[in-house]
Amino acid sequence: MKKRISLIVSIFVMLTTLAACSGNGGSTSNGNEPAASKEPTASTQGDGEEAAGSDISGEVVFLTHRTDMVDTEYLEYKKRFEEKYPNVDLKFEGILDYDATLKVRMASGTFPDLVMVPTIPNNELSEHFAPLNDIEFSGDIYFADLKAYEGNMYGVSSGASTVGIVYNKKAFQQAGITEIPQTYDAFLEAAQKLKDAGIIPLASNFKDKWPLDAWVYDVPTLFAETTAHQNNRAGTDTPYTMDNEYGKSWSMLRELYEKGFLEKDINSTNWEQSKKDVASGKFAMYLLGNWVINQVIENGAASEDIGFFPFPVDNSGKVKAPLNPDWFYGVNKDGNVAAAKAFLKFLIEESGYDDYSGFISTLKSKEPKLGQLAEFNGYNPTFYEPVQPVDAATQIQNKAQLDQAAVVQEFVLSKEPQKVLDKVNASWAKAKKDLGL
Amino acid sequence: MLGKMSLRSQKRLLLFSFVTVPLLLLVTFAYYPAMELIRLSFTNWNGISADKAFIGWANYKEVFSNPDIFGVFRNNVAYFVVGIVQNIVAIYFAVVLNSKLKGKKFFRLLLFLPYILNGVAVAYLFGYVFDTTSGSLNYLLGQLGFDKLAETSWLGNTSIVNYSLASIGFWRFMGFNMVIYLAALQSIPNDLYEAASIDGANGWQKFFYITMPNIYKIIELNLFLTVTGALEVFDLPFVLTKGGPGGASETFVMKIIETAFQFNNYGLASAMSVVLLLFVIIVLSIQRYLLNRKGD
Numbered sequence: 001m002k003k004r005i006s007l008i009v010s011i012f013v014m015l016t017t018l019a020a021c022s023g024n025g026g027s028t029s030n031g032n033e034p035a036a037s038k039e040p041t042a043s044t045q046g047d048g049e050e051a052a053g054s055d056i057s058g059e060v061v062f063l064t065h066r067t068d069m070v071d072t073e074y075l076e077y078k079k080r081f082e083e084k085y086p087n088v089d090l091k092f093e094g095i096l097d098y099d100a101t102l103k104v105r106m107a108s109g110t111f112p113d114l115v116m117v118p119t120i121p122n123n124e125l126s127e128h129f130a131p132l133n134d135i136e137f138s139g140d141i142y143f144a145d146l147k148a149y150e151g152n153m154y155g156v157s158s159g160a161s162t163v164g165i166v167y168n169k170k171a172f173q174q175a176g177i178t179e180i181p182q183t184y185d186a187f188l189e190a191a192q193k194l195k196d197a198g199i200i201p202l203a204s205n206f207k208d209k210w211p212l213d214a215w216v217y218d219v220p221t222l223f224a225e226t227t228a229h230q231n232n233r234a235g236t237d238t239p240y241t242m243d244n245e246y247g248k249s250w251s252m253l254r255e256l257y258e259k260g261f262l263e264k265d266i267n268s269t270n271w272e273q274s275k276k277d278v279a280s281g282k283f284a285m286y287l288l289g290n291w292v293i294n295q296v297i298e299n300g301a302a303s304e305d306i307g308f309f310p311f312p313v314d315n316s317g318k319v320k321a322p323l324n325p326d327w328f329y330g331v332n333k334d335g336n337v338a339a340a341k342a343f344l345k346f347l348i349e350e351s352g353y354d355d356y357s358g359f360i361s362t363l364k365s366k367e368p369k370l371g372q373l374a375e376f377n378g379y380n381p382t383f384y385e386p387v388q389p390v391d392a393a394t395q396i397q398n399k400a401q402l403d404q405a406a407v408v409q410e411f412v413l414s415k416e417p418q419k420v421l422d423k424v425n426a427s428w429a430k431a432k433k434d435l436g437l
Numbered sequence: 438m439l440g441k442m443s444l445r446s447q448k449r450l451l452l453f454s455f456v457t458v459p460l461l462l463l464v465t466f467a468y469y470p471a472m473e474l475i476r477l478s479f480t481n482w483n484g485i486s487a488d489k490a491f492i493g494w495a496n497y498k499e500v501f502s503n504p505d506i507f508g509v510f511r512n513n514v515a516y517f518v519v520g521i522v523q524n525i526v527a528i529y530f531a532v533v534l535n536s537k538l539k540g541k542k543f544f545r546l547l548l549f550l551p552y553i554l555n556g557v558a559v560a561y562l563f564g565y566v567f568d569t570t571s572g573s574l575n576y577l578l579g580q581l582g583f584d585k586l587a588e589t590s591w592l593g594n595t596s597i598v599n600y601s602l603a604s605i606g607f608w609r610f611m612g613f614n615m616v617i618y619l620a621a622l623q624s625i626p627n628d629l630y631e632a633a634s635i636d637g638a639n640g641w642q643k644f645f646y647i648t649m650p651n652i653y654k655i656i657e658l659n660l661f662l663t664v665t666g667a668l669e670v671f672d673l674p675f676v677l678t679k680g681g682p683g684g685a686s687e688t689f690v691m692k693i694i695e696t697a698f699q700f701n702n703y704g705l706a707s708a709m710s711v712v713l714l715l716f717v718i719i720v721l722s723i724q725r726y727l728l729n730r731k732g733d
Contacts, residue, residue, distance in 0.1 A: 099698075100698045103484060103485055106485060107484065107485050119701075120485055124485065124486065207592075207593070207678065207679070207681060207682075208679065209679045209681060263570075264569065264570050265569035265570060265590045265593055266593070267569070267590050267592060267593020267594075267681065267682045268567070268568050268569035268570065268572070268590055268591075268592055268593050270564070270568065397700075398700040398701055398702060399700075399702075401505060401506075401695070401696065401700050401702075403695070403699070406680065406681065406683065406684055409681050409682055409683045410682075410683035410684065413595075413682055413683055414683070427505070
């Protein structure tokens with residue numbers, strides 16, 4: 001009997017230890033001790049005000065997601081920036097899993113001076129970030145009102161990108177495609193030619209899920225000719241129907257899949273390998289942002305062999321493209337605000353980060369250096385800038401635990417796509433009702 | 438100072454001070470987080486805002502009423518099934534490698550090695566093995582002449598994806614189970630077998646009537662590890678399939694992480710963690726009840 005009790009006790013101890021493991025997410029990140037978090041806040045606040053009053057000086061820490069740049073490019077930025085502002089000590093900290101990690105650190109009360117704004121609702125921005133309206137940029141900037149609340153801007157986009165077809169010119173040549181397709185029918189024709197030439201027309205990277213975001217956000221934008229479609233979902237019980245922008249986009253991907261224009265087995269795709277394959281011409285196209293161009297070139301393609309054109313979603317001949325922001329810089333309101341703002345301005349205007357990353361500059365007037373972007377602009381596309389996300393849509397989506405890219409996967413693979421939409425709509429409607437929206 | 442105390446209280450003081458440090462560590466890193474987890478599971482905390490509204494049992498109701506949440510346990514069944522097979526194979530190898538066999542140390546090492554590899558590295562490795570068009574497994578099958586089989590999408594077919602993933606776990610943990618069994622086998626005194634041989638018992642009889650009863654407790658331990666492992670599997674599908682295709686290989690722990698970090702619903706995620714904890718306790722109780730029915 002005694003033995004049994006000790007066994008039960010030991011199992012209980014083991015289980016509670018396990019509980020600590022699985023509970024990691026919930027418990028280590030709570031940071032709910034107001035006393036502990038308020039104290040450093042108060043003290044650093046004093047520092048911040050002091051710095052704002054005097055010259056730009058002191059230590060500035062920039063928390064970045066570009067871990068690859070910390071020991072290379074950023075060192076050079078540091079040198080140039082500190083030449084301009086000799087009293088500033090600029091430091092970089094690179095982390096992976098940026099969004100989640102930063103949120104945990106923000107919840108704990110202290111975080112670096114300059115960060116990338118994580119995914120939090122806009123009405124909570126003012127609790128953590130300093131308004132940036134007083135930074136004087138040399139011209140108009142894109143996305144000024146995207147991370148804004150009640151007239152204050154809290155985030156400046158680090159760059160802009162667009163989505164279209166990145167293609168290997170040699171593969172096109174080999175398949176005998178002489179003209180860049182301007183309509184969807186011509187696009188299908190080109191894909192057929194590529195397929196006949198033994199080249200895989202479009203690398204979807206279906207398995208990895210995130211490459212499907214283009215089909216969730218951008219292709220619907222092209223169909224709807226507005227970026228508000230994600231927000232508009234909040235107003236309906238059936239946001240996903242066969243004949244609206246989502247059904248149309250996803251049916252398009254399904255059509256490409258059924259015609260054999262995607263990878264041989266879309267459930268077994270390999271992202272890193274796909275870049276090499278596009279570079280070598282084994283795959284012909286990507287439907288992704290312009291950021292991928294540099295990566296393809298890094299994987300062995302000659303820059304002049306890679307082209308970029310707007311994706312024709314219909315036969316109208318109208319050239320359309322979305323314009324998306326990248327991460328937004330945000331300044332910790334309790335940190336070294338003045339110096340962080342100075343560095344933010346430096347990053348946007350002088351660092352050359354946008355060209356290094358293959359972005360379209362946040363400054364509207366600045367022409368992109370990347371040849372492929374110039375080619376893309378040569379088609380004169382109408383750009384669709386994003387609108388500020390409506391909280392209700394995000395809330396419903398989170399409540400319904402809706403992962404749209406996963407729905408795209410299901411939609412394409414399912415025998416009855418309509419049922420997939422019905423299921424998603426049902427959970428959407430339920431979540432909407434539960435939230436009382 | 439100590440000299441003035443009686444021997445009894447000295448002893449007590451000593452015991453107390455020795456126990457304090459580990460207890461403090463345990464409370465800080467195990468019990469306090471566990472209590473916090475349970476507390477959070479009754480709130481609707483979004484992971485970042487300062488207010489955590491108390492919402493009673495709503496999170497738990499959601500866990501059990503939403504088939505999208507509770508239904509993913511179905512995907513864990515594969516790991517459980519493969520785990521049982523894994524234990525049987527582990528016992529087999531333990532028995533074989535415990536006998537007089539040439540190069541048995543080498544084979545033991547060979548079977549144990551996968552366990553040392555990092556989980557994510559293993560997942561990446563098998564990404565190349567299971568690749569449909571250029572993977573080594575399909576290449577091998579093709580070379581052996583199974584042309585039809587060589588086109589199998591191991592990670593893309595909804596009905597086999599979980600078994601493909603579980604087989605990686607099999608490869609990785611079988612050696613570990615085997616080593617535990619081996620240790621148990623080596624503690625069985627040899628004269629038992631000798632006596633049985635003299636009485637004319639054959640190999641099977643020796644196995645069932647001497648080996649099995651002697652390693653019974655160890656089987657229980659290994660099953661405990663298998664069951665918790667099957668319920669909490671996470672790294673393999675997270676790296677290899679991201680829960681796809683269409684959520685067919687999503688496991689409960691992946692769902693918890695998604696709920697907390699993607700959908701910002703820490704309250705619900707905490708409730709799911711607590712449910713997982715209870716689930717482990719229930720399954721283990723059933724297991725203990727079944728295994729101990731014979732009574733001891």
